[in-house]
Amino acid sequence: MKDILDAILAEATPAETREKEFSALPVPGSYRGMVVRKDETGMFEGIASRDKDPRRSLHLDEVATPELGPGEALVAVMASSINYNTVWTSIFEPVSTFGFLERYGRTSPLAKRHDQPYHVVGSDLAGVILRTGAGVHAWKPGDEVVAHCLSVELERPEGHDDTMLDPEQRIWGFETNFGGLAELALVKANQLMPKPDHLTWEEAASPGLVNSTAYRQLVSRNGAAMKQGDVVLIWGASGGLGSYATQMALNGGAIPVCVVSSPEKADICRSLGAELVIDRAAEGYRFWSDEQTQNPKEWQRFGKRIRELTGGEDPDIVFEHPGRETFGASVYVARRGGQIVTCASTSGFMHSYDNRYLWMNLKRIIGSHFANYREAWEANRLIARGLIHPTLSRVYPLEQTGQAAYDVHRNAHQGKVGVLCLSPREGLGVRDQALRDRHLTAINRFRDV
Ligand SMILES: NC(=O)c1ccc[n+]([C@@H]2O[C@H](COP(=O)([O-])OP(=O)(O)OC[C@H]3O[C@@H](n4cnc5c(N)ncnc54)[C@H](OP(=O)(O)O)[C@@H]3O)[C@@H](O)[C@H]2O)c1
Numbered sequence: 001m002k003d004i005l006d007a008i009l010a011e012a013t014p015a016e017t018r019e020k021e022f023s024a025l026p027v028p029g030s031y032r033g034m035v036v037r038k039d040e041t042g043m044f045e046g047i048a049s050r051d052k053d054p055r056r057s058l059h060l061d062e063v064a065t066p067e068l069g070p071g072e073a074l075v076a077v078m079a080s081s082i083n084y085n086t087v088w089t090s091i092f093e094p095v096s097t098f099g100f101l102e103r104y105g106r107t108s109p110l111a112k113r114h115d116q117p118y119h120v121v122g123s124d125l126a127g128v129i130l131r132t133g134a135g136v137h138a139w140k141p142g143d144e145v146v147a148h149c150l151s152v153e154l155e156r157p158e159g160h161d162d163t164m165l166d167p168e169q170r171i172w173g174f175e176t177n178f179g180g181l182a183e184l185a186l187v188k189a190n191q192l193m194p195k196p197d198h199l200t201w202e203e204a205a206s207p208g209l210v211n212s213t214a215y216r217q218l219v220s221r222n223g224a225a226m227k228q229g230d231v232v233l234i235w236g237a238s239g240g241l242g243s244y245a246t247q248m249a250l251n252g253g254a255i256p257v258c259v260v261s262s263p264e265k266a267d268i269c270r271s272l273g274a275e276l277v278i279d280r281a282a283e284g285y286r287f288w289s290d291e292q293t294q295n296p297k298e299w300q301r302f303g304k305r306i307r308e309l310t311g312g313e314d315p316d317i318v319f320e321h322p323g324r325e326t327f328g329a330s331v332y333v334a335r336r337g338g339q340i341v342t343c344a345s346t347s348g349f350m351h352s353y354d355n356r357y358l359w360m361n362l363k364r365i366i367g368s369h370f371a372n373y374r375e376a377w378e379a380n381r382l383i384a385r386g387l388i389h390p391t392l393s394r395v396y397p398l399e400q401t402g403q404a405a406y407d408v409h410r411n412a413h414q415g416k417v418g419v420l421c422l423s424p425r426e427g428l429g430v431r432d433q434a435l436r437d438r439h440l441t442a443i444n445r446f447r448d449v
Pocket of ligand 1: 241
């Protein structure tokens with residue numbers, strides 16, 4: 001692994017010899033990866049969700065390097081980031097991800113590699129390609145890359161309009177093995193995208209999953225197709241998804257109404273340029289009177305507050321992901337003809353809402369999930385051009401991934417939490433200092449807040 005790292009850190013390697021140099025580097029037979037273990041899936045039984053501690057279930061283990069298949073790439077991972085799906089995996093909720101790996105393993109001999117007694121997690125990476133499999137022509141060893149997390153087989157017709165509709169669609173590092181929170185990772189070559197030159201490894205690794213998801217959910221025609229002037233209500237506006245949705249709304253000439261839960265988070269949204277911010281904790285909304293009963297009066301109070309901020313307008317788009325706790329309010333406050341676009345249910349997936357507000361006011365609920373390659377590429381292009389910036393707040397070493405996931409589980413973080421994998425320290429990997437200098441304040445906006 002040391003030779004690989006030395007080669008990556010020797011930035012001066014000329015482009016002409018790079019491919020040869022990286023192809024000649026021996027691939028280690030094993031590597032360190034952050035895993036959950038199959039024999040521990042029952043470890044949190046009887047414990048409340050919020051008390052399930054990722055620090056107990058995530059382990060840094062030595063695992064065998066998987067054999068490289070056709071259309072795949074083996075990447076030396078310099079940095080990765082924490083996504084909420086790693087929190088779900090680490091607390092074995094709503095289901096153990098070993099079920100995904102077993103089912104995937106049954107689909108083909110090649111997929112069988114993923115069905116292991118350990119699950120190497122992580123759905124983001126920035127790093128350098130070490131090897132490419134048969135049939136890969138667009139990428140080569142030595143290329144500096146980031147990877148999006150859509151894994152598709154594309155052997156059936158359904159996915160050929162929109163790859164998210166492929167019946168064999170999976171999230172890499174969540175529904176597949178050999179994810180990015182590790183020294184090496186196995187991806188399909190059609191997950192690869194160029195690493196933005198002006199970012200460090202850890203910055204480049206942080207937007208991928210959430211930036212692509214927010215792009216499809218909010219901007220793409222497969223999602224809400226936001227246009228200028230739209231009022232966009234963004235839940236968790238300083239969180240992983242929300243910090244990108246807020247930037248996209250501002251970039252696209254829309255009017256974000258940012259919902260957060262502390263004055264610090266409100267300040268961050270303002271510093272991004274959002275003017276309309278609701279601190280849900282300070283204003284004390286209680287959309288549920290008890291476990292079974294919602295309180296429409298609280299929906300009304302929330303809607304009134306949004307109108308106060310917007311000068312009387314209701315949201316054209318509600319950017320939903322908290323789920324059960326907020327969904328009734330989200331459906332209520334969307335404007336007549338508006339859209340509620342949802343990609344998650346952090347607080348519970350059995351939603352209830354008053355359907356009269358939906359049908360009588362011709363509102364639409366849209367389901368959205370990650371992004372196809374094109375959408376992920378467009379989202380990465382926004383980062384590479386300095387139009388959207390990473391929202392990295394804190395970076396942990398690989399050994400402390402459990403703590404990083406714990407922070408996200410406890411909602412004690414801002415924006416994104418990064419993880420250094422092979423990279424020995426922060427700040428490495430910048431190839432375009434001039435572009436970086438132009439955007440330095442924005443790149444560092446979320447750091448250490
Ligand atoms: N389908 C997909 O492709 C996809 C992709 C990415 C993420 N997700 C899912 O989306 C969810 C959010 O992901 P993320 O990366 O944005 O997580 P995150 O970084 O934790 O941010 C979520 C934010 O939502 C807000 N929030 C949490 N619980 C809430 C509640 N009960 N009511 C109102 N607001 C609440 C919090 O902000 P405040 O406390 O400041 O309000 C939090 O910062 C997760 O469940 C994740 O698994 C799905």
